[in-house]
Amino acid sequence: MKNNSAPSYSRKNGAAHAGQSDRLRLSLPAAYLGSAVALALILLLSLCLGAKPLSVAELLQVVQGTASAGDQQIVFSLRLERSINGLLVGAALGASGAMMQSVIRNPIADPGILGINAGAALxxxxxxxxxxSAGAMASIAFSLGGAGAxxxxxxxxxxxxxxxxxxxxxxxxxxxxSAILAGITQTLILSDEDLLDQFRFWQVGSLAARPLEVAMWVAPLIFLGLLLSWLIGQRLNVLDxxxxxxxxxxxxxxxxxLGALLIVALLCGxxxxxxxPVAFVGFVVPHLVRLVLGHDTKQVIRFSAVLTPILVIACDIVGRLIGHGAEVQVGIMTAIIGSLVLMILIIRPSMRKMS
Structure with missing residues (x-):
């Protein structure tokens, strides 16, 4: 690809890296520490907040085994599961979005927008x-195949x-x-009542869609994908x-x-x-990372993998609280927030020209 159509952060990466390298070296330790603290805090809030809020003291009682059976059920069977799922899903989608924006050279590139998630859903x-049925291994295998295709x-x-x-x-x-794949998926769903019954909750995007056992099968694949995404980051800098x-x-x-897109499939499937299908978070967080740390794709991938779970889990928490017992699924919340960010990104250049 030629560079004349690339977004501003693509063509100028080489000069940007040279001009910002000192600043990045100085800020990276603080950025890593701040990201880790923010992630730990949102995980704590995820365990405490919901239809029945728990204080930190009550959460400690749950951990120690001295809390009521109801509180232990809430934490270990519901909120812990959602927190782990949000951590894995957010890390996978954040790294995927950062890589796709570099590979496609478009700032709105995202696995949910460009068909990777739609392929996994199909x-x-x-x-x-x-x-x-939708057993754990079958779900992972077929989703991975669809994302890979x-x-x-x-x-x-x-x-x-x-x-x-x-x-x-x-x-x-x-x-x-992506629209074609989504249309085919909807056709299959509407033509089969059993498939519709299994899909109706999962297709909205929910951290409670799968039990913790599925997360244990998924985690090694996502960790492998994250490792590969960090290793390919320097090559993507050169590709820019x-x-x-x-x-x-x-x-x-x-x-x-090709390698980057296959890693994206390994993460998104x-x-x-x-x-x-949880959309939009894969392009929101990489933009925020670039605003703070610059355009080093390697660092954008790494920080996106750490910070995107914060957004996913935060959306899940908000969905629990605003539903008044009837939860709003995380896929709906991320779509609302992501759409607003996309509108801002589109409108902002026009506003600058007017001013």
């Missing part, structure tokens, strides 16, 4: 139709000569592909300089792009199997 639907489609689009000059064209193709520069520096553009 894989889930096909798996249920074929096997008649969608990633390969995006790579094929990015490799076409007519697409190399336009990140917008690739994005629009991904959006259209353009295909010609990337090839000249020994980081093959096509191989890097299990995450979608665990919580359903």
């Amino acid at each position: 894989g889930m639907a096909v798996g249920i139709l074929v096997l008649g 969608a990633a390969l489609f995006l790579f094929a689009c990015a490799s076409l000569p007519s697409f190399r000059d336009s990140a917008v064209r690739i994005t629009l193709c991904g959006v259209a592909f 300089l353009g295909d010609e520069s990337s090839n000249a520096l020994g980081a093959g553009a096509a191989k890097t792009r 299990p995450a979608t199997a665990l919580a359903g």
